[in-house]
Amino acid sequence: MDGFDPVDRYERMVEMRTFEELVGEGVADGSIHGEMHLAIGQEATAAGLEPLVREGDAVVSTHRPHLHALIARVDPVRMLGEIFERSDGLCGGKGGHMHLFDPSVDFMCTGIVGASAPIALGYALQRKRARPGAVAWAFLGDGAVNHGTFAEALNLAALWSLPVVFVVEDNGYAISVPTTQATAGAIHRRGEPFGIPGWAVDGVDARAVYEAGRAATDRVRSGDGPALVVATAYRFRGHYEGDIDHYRPRRQHEETMRERDPIARARASLIAGGVGADELMRREEEARTRVRGWVDRARAMPWPDPADALTGVFAEAEA
Numbered sequence: 185m186d187g188f189d190p191v192d193r194y195e196r197m198v199e200m201r202t203f204e205e206l207v208g209e210g211v212a213d214g215s216i217h218g219e220m221h222l223a224i225g226q227e228a229t230a231a232g233l234e235p236l237v238r239e240g241d242a243v244v245s246t247h248r249p250h251l252h253a254l255i256a257r258v259d260p261v262r263m264l265g266e267i268f269e270r271s272d273g274l275c276g277g278k279g280g281h282m283h284l285f286d287p288s289v290d291f292m293c294t295g296i297v298g299a300s301a302p303i304a305l306g307y308a309l310q311r312k313r314a315r316p317g318a319v320a321w322a323f324l325g326d327g328a329v330n331h332g333t334f335a336e337a338l339n340l341a342a343l344w345s346l347p348v349v350f351v352v353e354d355n356g357y358a359i360s361v362p363t364t365q366a367t368a369g370a371i372h373r374r375g376e377p378f379g380i381p382g383w384a385v386d387g388v389d390a391r392a393v394y395e396a397g398r399a400a401t402d403r404v405r406s407g408d409g410p411a412l413v414v415a416t417a418y419r420f421r422g423h424y425e426g427d428i429d430h431y432r433p434r435r436q437h438e439e440t441m442r443e444r445d446p447i448a449r450a451r452a453s454l455i456a457g458g459v460g461a462d463e464l465m466r467r468e469e470e471a472r473t474r475v476r477g478w479v480d481r482a483r484a485m486p487w488p489d490p491a492d493a494l495t496g497v498f499a500e501a502e503a
């Protein structure tokens with residue numbers, strides 16, 4: 185898909201939010217175990233970049249990976265199968281939501297904060313050598329930019345002129361620590377000493393994200409080296425499902441969610457631009473129905489066989 189179609193992007197954001205909400209329901213009803221990190225509030229970054237992600241690219245994500253996996257064209261049903269711990273999930277139900285791995289589209293994620301950047305360099309090096317024009321996308325949170333790995337990755341990516349797009353999603357917090365209390369300077373300028381240009385963009389505005397992403401990918405795909413995009417948004421849910429979230433005063437939190445809701449914002453702008461409310465409602469309903477169908481199919485997948493517990497894991501090699 186090329187170009188930016190605002191109604192289509194709106195529908196995709198509704199799909200993304202529904203995906204995250206239904207996964208949240210799976211946590212609440214006890215179907216999903218372990219820590220769960222949702223990206224509700226951050227949809228415009230993924231949806232804005234999606235038209236720029238091409239077949240042959242690689243995408244490396246974080247502990248908050250679902251929307252990145254969707255734009256990397258990971259099969260949503262197999263992803264949900266993994267999240268719901270089923271044997272037909274991407275990794276046989278053994279990885280769970282933070283360990284999604286799909287070699288068929290070169291998507292992976294990692295729960296190690298700061299690791300996505302150096303890992304993406306490997307994918308980028310392979311692309312530079314064997315797939316000109318393809319890029320590796322490295323997604324990071326604001327918390328990750330203060331890890332040494334980020335500076336190391338910027339340095340090597342610039343030195344080797346690797347085709348990598350670093351995308352930092354600044355959602356305001358690293359767990360309970362506000363970005364403002366942990367991070368000096370402007371994140372999008374972190375690449376400057378290495379000659380890497382950066383774009384700072386409102387991550388609640390899908391079109392703005394698309395425009396910045398297009399400028400960044402134009403550079404990277406033409407072989408001029410890496411680029412950095414920093415998208416600022418607001419994390420609606422706690423750091424993980426169940427986080428008591430004592431660090432965000434309730435009234436301020438509610439207000440910020442109202443102001444920084446990418447879906448409400450896109451809807452208002454579409455209506456102001458003359459798109460009919462009926463058309464949007466139809467699109468919303470279609471998106472929700474589609475995601476409910478994915479979740480139903482994933483929940484209907486079989487459970488892993490206990491006899492297979494040791495296959496495909498390190499214990500197998502040790503046995």
Ligand SMILES: Cc1ncc(C[n+]2csc(CCOP(=O)(O)OP(=O)(O)O)c2C)c(N)n1
Nearest residue numbers: 248295296297325326327328355357358359
């Ligand atoms: C190397 C490492 N240190 C600490 C943690 C624990 N941890 C998990 S998520 C997280 C915060 C990450 O914040 P950020 O990068 O801003 O991403 P966000 O959760 O906001 O999406 C931390 C400290 C970890 N997983 N890995």
